[in-house]
Amino acid sequence: MFRLVHTFYLCMQNVSIFAKAFPKHFRHCRPLSAYISEHTYSLLLFAAILFLPIVSKGQCTELICNQNVEVKLDADCLGEANPYFMLANYWSCTGPATMEYFLPNGTPVPNNELNASHIGQTINVHITHDWSGHDCRGTLHVVDKRKPVIEIDHVTLNCTEDTSVPAVGEPTVYDNCSSTVAVSHADSIIDFGCGYTGFAGYFDPANWSVCLTNNGDGGVDVTGAPDSILVEGANNSPLSTSPKYITKFKIVIPTEGFVSFDWSSFGGSYFDPQGFYLTINNWCVQLTNDSIQSGSYTTGLLYPGDVLSFEQVSDGDADVVNTIVSNFHFHTLAWKVIHRTWSATDEWGNTRQYTQVITQQRASLSQVIFPPDHDGTAAPMLSCGAMADLSLTGQPIIDEDGDPLTTSDQYALDNGECAFNVGYEDQHIATCEGSELVLRKWTIVDDCSSQILEHTQIIQLFDITPPVINCPTSQTVSTSSLGCFTSLTLPQATAFDDCSSTITITPEWNFGTGYGPFDDIAPGTYTVTYEAADDCGNLSACTTTVTVEDEIGPTVVCDGQTVASLNNDGQAMVYADVVDDGSYDWCCVESFMIKKQGAPDTEYAPTLPVDCSDFGPNLLVTLKVTDCAGNFNTCDVEVIVQDDEQPVILPPADLTVDCTTDLSDLSIFGQPTVFDNCGFDLQATYNENFTGCGAGAIVRLWTATDHNGNTTTAQQTITLDNLNPWNISGNDLVWP
Incomplete structure (x- = not known):
């Protein structure tokens, strides 16, 4: 053990970090020579290299191994024993040595490399001194004492931003030997307020x-x-x-x-x-x-x-x-600071802690953006019955860059956040039924600067939904019996509205507005538009049709009697409009049709042909008058079929015959030809007027009478004369 006294300056650390921050004010502090400060280091290897004499090969007479030497795995989770620590008498046996590792069961360690699989085990070590050949056997204990690595950045957020772990993020954690690392965190919050x-x-x-x-x-x-x-x-x-x-x-x-x-x-x-x-x-x-x-x-x-x-x-x-x-x-600009202390513990109990600093910065009033007006221009109006709740009307936000178009940096501002007192007062102004105007006066007080920011937000809770209107069904009405028109009152429509109990329904068509009554409405189909207006002026409309039809039949007036005179062919045509005696319709007459009474309707026609078979006074016909709408009425007329045509007799020519002619059969002298349109009766008579010599004349008289009593006469005169008179030439008489 050696004691080293530091003589370098106390404040030399972190020069590169703070040299720029404090270039003018800060300097190196006093040397340690002024205040004795001692540090002790165990530098066995350094001491051995510097102070031990070099030992010759011949001085190693025995190799003594240590037991239970602790071996720490490195950053790659690999390790090996240092022979200087494995040998108890390294000082006498310096020089290279060879080490072999064996598992507790005697199996050699693969590749002679210690790794995570050996943690906690006692490994046998065989050491051979390369110079002397001496060897010994020791043991070592493999451990992992490296703490997990935690990597995460400090974060600066807006004062309203989410500071939760999901929002801010988790650290990257890795360990040299453990695949599983338990990670936890604890927060401590420092509330700076205004500093x-x-x-x-x-x-x-x-x-x-x-x-x-x-x-x-x-x-x-x-x-x-x-x-x-x-x-x-x-x-x-x-x-x-x-x-x-x-x-x-x-x-x-x-x-x-x-x-x-x-x-x-x-x-x-x-x-x-x-x-x-x-x-x-x-x-x-x-x-x-x-x-x-x-x-x-x-x-x-x-x-x-x-x-x-x-x-x-x-x-x-x-x-x-x-x-x-x-x-x-x-x-500081910080409003709150969260010291989020992350703890990571590997499988071997090594724990590292790292404190992440999460700073929530205060905002300034210049960053406040108030919610838009809900006036139908800046933002939609709210429907009637809605509450002017902040979830619908919005609340002030903090906009970091001052650009309302970029929304990623905008955060809702609640009362008490960012050292702002946020409040509002509402003034309610009634407008139309079910609607109101809310003037929301926002007041934000910066507790740090005592500045006040005010803004009035316009919120219209307005009935913007039109009523639901139900039109009446289409209607058909008839014209009046007094003319080709009608008078009517339009049917009622119904409507309901979610907000307004007062709904005005107004119909409108070609003849004006309102329900009527309307006069002089001609036949036709008309569109009627019903418009419903609630108390706030919202409009809805629907349409229906009103059809005016001529459902009144014509007034039919017939002649009492009509005479039909047969022509020379025995036929006559009775025209329907001829038997009419002033039939009329208020709108228009489409047709006059006629048929014999009792005949099928399919026989109605504009004309009715009659002939000799209809002769007589009792022919009844039906006149049908139809208007333009298909309505019709009928009346019956007596038609007298008359034959005013005289029969025509063409008698045989007058004759002169000899007085000696046989007169027993006068037909030999010819028969008359008689013509009549409907038939006739022919009567023949004759008168004789003779002289004594058989000469004279016979007058044949024919009388033709038809069914109507028309009579025609004709005659033939047959003169009887001595066509061969005696001695007419004077030669027949022979005078004596």
Whole structure:
């Protein structure tokens, strides 16, 4: 064992870290020659190399092995025994040696390499001294004493962000020999609020460490806390010709920030050698000297884990220097700091802890974005009956970059978060039925700066849903019996609304608005639009149709009698419109049709042919008058079929025949030809008028009479004459 005295400067550590942070104020502190500090090291190998004489090969007469030598596996979970520790008499048997490892059952260790499979086992070791050939057998015990490695970054979050493990993340943990590592964590929360003033909260004196070097009797009087503390020098310790006692009042900085304070040293006569120092990570600045005994000081930026120390140097004399530290402030943007201490334990019980610093920064009022107006423009209006709940209307958020379009850095702001007092008051203004206007006045007070931010959010709880309207079914009405028109009142529609009990329904069509009554509506199909309006002006509409039809049949007026005269062919045509005697319809007449009474309807036609068979006074016909809508009415008319055509007789020609002609059959003298449209009766008579010589004339008289009594006569005269008179030439008489 050798005792080495450090003579390098106490504050040389972490120079690269803090040289930039404190280039002007901090410097290397006093050398250890001023304050004796000793460290003892066990450097067996170093001592053996530097101070032991070189042993010749011939001095090793026996090899003695140690038992139960502990072998620690390295970062790769591999290991081997050091022959210097395996040999009890290495000093007499220096030089190379060969080691062989055997399992407890005597089996050689594969590749002569110790690994995780050997942890906890006792391994037999056979050592052979290469120079002398001596050997011995010892044992070793394989252990893993390397702690798991924990890797995780410190995190700075917005004051409203989620700090849970799932949100922040878990560390990467690995171990040299264990595949399974148990990981746990514990959180301690430091609430900075607006920062610390005085020795309170995290900086309460109870959280500081008091360190006294060289058993000095100095101390720290915290009676004045939280306003001040007194760092006392040693005044009743063995007197030293040069100051060697240091009273240190130390604390670990929890998060980024600055420390400012006032200091005042008093007592004693020499303030230069017995100075008051501020030390950060062993970099320090001397605040007092013989010219300056009080002042104010502000550090540079401090980081989590930095160690800040107020240090009073003294020499043990009663003429001691003490320093009061007051007006202490820790200036930080942190609102809360979570020290999340991760613990990782491997399979062999090795445990490592690492503290992750999670800083939640305070926000400024300039980062606050208020929820949008729910006015139908910035954001949709809320429906009637809804509650103006924050879950629907929104609440203020913190926007880190001030750009509302980037949402990944936006976080909801609740009352009490980020040192903000958040509240609102609602003013309710009734509008239409079931709706209201809410003027929500937000007030946010920054507890740290006492600044106030106000904003009025407009929230319209408005009936934006139109009523549900049900139109009446389509309706058909008839025209009036007084004309081709009708008068009507439109049917009622129904409607309901979720918000408004007052619903106005207004029908509208070609003839105006409202339900009516409406007059002089001509036949046709009309669309009627019903519009329903609630109290807030929301509209809905539906349509139906109203059809006005001519359902009134025509008024039929017939002649009492109509005469139909047969033509020379024995036929006549009775026209339907001829037997009409002023039939009419209020809208229009489409047709006049006629048939014989009792005939099938299929025989209706515009005309009715009659002939000789219909002769007589009792022919009844039916007149059917149809309007343009298909309505019809009928009436019966008596048609008198008359035959006014005279029969036509063409008698045979008159003849002159000899008086000697046989007159017993007059037909030999020809028969008359008789014509009539419907038939006739022919009567023949004759009259004779003869002279004594058989000459004279026969008059044949024919009389043709038809069914209507029309009579026509004709005659034939047959003259009888002596066509061969005697002695007409005078030659037949022979005179005597």
